[in-house]
Amino acid sequence: MPFHHNERLSFQPFDEWGEVRIYYNGFLPHWRQDGCTYFVTFRLADSVPEGVLEAWRCEREQWLRTRDIEVNDDNWIGTFRRLSRNDRKLFERYFVSKLFQTLDEAHGSCVLRDNQLAEIVMKALLHFHTERLECGDAVVMPNHVHALMTPYPGYELEDVLHSIKSYTSNQIHARLKTKGTLWMSETHDHIVRDGEELLRIQNYIRVNPDKARLPDGQYLLHTAEYDLQL
Template sequence: MESPIVVRSRGHLPHWERDLGTYFVTFRLFDSLPAEILAKMKSEGESLLANARQLGRELTASEHHHLASLPEHYLDAGSGACWLNRPEIAGLVSRALQYFDPARYELHAWCVMPNHVHVAFTPTPPSQLFDIVHSWKSFTAHRSNLLLHRTGEFWQREYYDHLIRNQGDLARVVKYIMDNPTNAGLSNWPWISAKDEQSVR
């Protein structure tokens, strides 16, 4: 029997967690979605909702998908400073992701894009989702700022996570991660990896 899902909130976004759960996590650089882009996304969402209400209907599945894909669309467009485009920074983040695999978590797939990171992984008890992501972000922010000779914010405080439900869901997530560089127009992108065999506990 599966353990119950717990919804936690540590900011604006809810986080769905389960004991022995497998997760798809995305975290991004703090400047990767500037205020004008966030405003544009909000305006587009409000426009779609207003149009649906005027027609007396709910949003269609394609409209829901369009709104859900907007952040990734703008991230892949390369907004912000894109520090992860620098090999020394991307390499640092890549090594940090792999460092505690499998002691604290099992990595299924990961990709370091120019301004955001995708990871599919299963925490190894007693390690927890929040602690793992916090460790990645805290360590890499400090080291990256040293390499960049700067101070201040590096990662956006919030992160997005999706609780992976089954093998099919994991396969879809891994494909999405592995296809991300190509879909963003990045050829022969080196900062990416996936295990040959995927499993959900």
């Protein structure tokens, strides 16, 4: 079932000189700047095997130690922030690429392979469109979700995502008659820097099902167009 917005969405590039808020909640940094568009990924709690997570932890510790950062140090995040911007980008890109590759391997229960359950998630994403945010391209894969989101003033991205995760978790558990943690608590989000990057991310979202070799009926795709000045 395809979804598409007819209206063209606005896009504000990242302002390198503007105010930026950075916080850490787990593995990766989260950057915030008012008015920006974010490439968001959230995943099911069982989507990455524990053995893979442990291997990532070891690799992360080794990467940081080569830069004189000990993760057992309570202030390691503060030390990490003092690395060069290039090093921080390399860190994020490397580990995010490993995450995306692993997600496309479709580990875990993959309950979102069920189109009716995937539709619960997609409709929740679009429910807040024009109310709390603009929702651009989005895809619901068997064990994860990618989406472009632009929160409106007064709404924080993490608060909107919490609402989406909470609602969809309750609805899916009710359908499956299950309990427990459905979604991984941490969400990956990346501020879209400019129009060219936006187009690359739109293409990534749109071809993700083909890249993961998913047949029709095992994913839901929503597309949108942006008003870009390239």
